[in-house]
Each structure stands twice: as structure tokens, then as C-alpha cells.
Amino acid sequence: MSDEQLVLAAVDGHVATLTLNRPKALNAISPALIETLIAHLDRFEADEQIRALVLTGSDRAFAAGADIKAMSTASASEMLLGRSIERWTRLAACRKPIIAAVSGYAFGGGCELAMMCDIIIASESAQFSQPEVNLGVMPGAGGTQRLTRAIGPQRAMEMVLTGNPITAQEALQYGLVNRIFPIERYLAEAQALAATIAEKAPIAVMLAKEAIRAASETTLREGLALELRNFYLLFDTEDQKEGMRAFIEKRKPIFKGR
Ligand code: DAK
Secondary structure, three states, X not given: OOHHHHEEEEEEOOEEEEEEOOHHHXXXXXXXXXXXXXXXXXXXXXXXXXXXXXXXXXXXXXXXXXXXXXXXXXXXXHHHHOOHHHHHOOOOOOOOOEEEEEOEEEEOHHHXXXXXXXXXXXXXXXXXXXXXXXXXXXXXXXXXXXXXXXXXXXXXXXXXXXXXXXXXXXXXXXXXXXXXXXXXXHHHHHHHHHHHHHXXXXXXXXXXXXXXXXXXXXXXXXXXXXXXHHHHHHHHOXXXXXXXXXXXXXXXXXXOOO
């Protein structure tokens, strides 16, 4: 399989869907897969037509983790100098909203990749796990930090220290996923949600995402200051004028992302 096929891309209206495509390895995330994913992200982030993204895998596996075979013999300095974490976190740095549509295994780096997205929609058969302790390592791409923020320290401790998976139902109850759907529908539902977001004013969506992200990275005072700055900034956009004018004129706004 050529590298380009490791992640498939499809566009429908203002929504781009990226599909991890290494079925024989349960979408194990190799360096080549990450680079292919980043190439698509770069392209779609620069494309004004794209206003929301969906990241998915197969019904059997969102991703069963980072590629164990690719890192099994690595030394600490090779891991460090490879700067792979900077490549992985490109997903978390995307300014456009990303919905993860997860089915089957979201293990290790797969779970971490899903948590770098903004919203997680799961199929009833999704399973989430941070099983790195079974391999003699620990999570390295957010599995101790984003997971703890999402579900709290006690539940994160249990998941990370035992490596045991949780079901989609548990993930919903813990607040890790937003919604669960039958396997036939989870992807379509994620795409419908992305399409709903894509109808909104794109710069407002982008700045709101930035502000929500800041809530887990800053103090309340800094977060509120960022929120206010972003709120004010939006009054310099054409979409703010259009949105408020459309409300007054009792019609649907036409947002241009300007
Ligand atoms: N890596 C490589 N190959 C994998 C894989 C993985 N993570 N997971 C599955 N595969 C491959 C299997 O080797 C097998 O390949 P063949 O033997 O057929 O060649 C094929 O996928 C099918 O897998 P199974 O035969 O094992 O399928 P089962 O249905 O029996 O079991 C399973 C499914 C998901 C329970 C099992 O495959 C499994 O336990 N997989 C490993 C799960 C795991 O331990 N994941 C965590 C990996 S560590 C970082 C970034 C990321 C990370 C860390 C740092 N930086 C940027 C710094 C993340 C680390 C990890 O994710």
C-alpha cells in the first residue's frame, strides 16, 4: 500500500472525512500514517471550503495504538530525537473542529488520537484503552493528561495502571465520548454533526474552539481574558454583521468565513 492510501480523504460540502486505512494492522499508527494524516490536515486547514473534519477508522478498529513493530527496538534517544510527539500533536493544534468517529479498538495511541479531537462519537462496539503498561511503557501522547482531564484522576488511574479497556457505554458515562450510536450509524451521525458545525460562522467556531481548549491549559483569569478578546475580535468579521442582520431580518444567515 502506498503512503497516500494510509489515510483516505473524502469531501462532502464543507466537511472533510479522513479515514485511517491500515486494516491488516488494525490501523496501527506508523510514522508514515501520521505524516499522511498531517499532509491531509495541512491541506484541509488551508482550504476555505472545509469548515469541519471527521476522523475515523474502520468498524473493527479506530486504531489499535502506535505501531508497536515500528518502535519495539528504539532507544530513548531515538524516540526523543525523532520528535514524533510534535508530529502527533499536529492534530491537536488544528484550528478547525474535528470530530472523532470511533468504532472498535481505540487503544493506546488510538485513544490518544481520538482525545486530540474536539468531540468523540462512538459506535456501540467501541472500546477505549491505554494498555501501554502491558508493553513495559506508559502513555506518551496524552493518555495520562487529556484522559485525566476528560474522566478524572481515579478513572484515569484505573485505566492506565491496569490497561483494561472500557466499553462505549462506560466511556459515555465517564464523559469521554459525547454520544453512542449503532454501528451502522455512528459515522453518518458524526458527519451530520460536523455538517451542523460547518453551517455556523467559521471564525466564530474557530475562536470558540481555541477558548474552550484554553480552559484546560490556563488559569480561569487567563481563560476569561482570552474568551473576551476572541469575543471582541468577532465584531470585526463580516459574519458577525451578517449573523445579526439575518436575525433581525428573520432569515437564515449566509456565512462566508470572513
Ligand atoms: N502495532 C502494530 N501492529 C498491531 C497493533 C499495534 N499497536 N495492534 C494490532 N496489530 C496487528 C497485529 O500484530 C496483527 O498483525 P499480524 O500478526 O496479522 O501481522 C494484526 O494487527 C491483527 O491484530 P490481532 O491478530 O492481534 O487482532 P485481535 O483481534 O486478536 O486483537 C487487539 C486485537 C487490538 C486486542 C490486539 O491486536 C492488541 O492488543 N493490539 C495492541 C494494542 C496495544 O497495545 N496498543 C498500544 C500500543 S503502544 C507517542 C505517540 C503514541 C504513543 C506513544 C508515544 N509519541 C508521539 C511520543 C502510543 C503508544 C501505543 O499506542
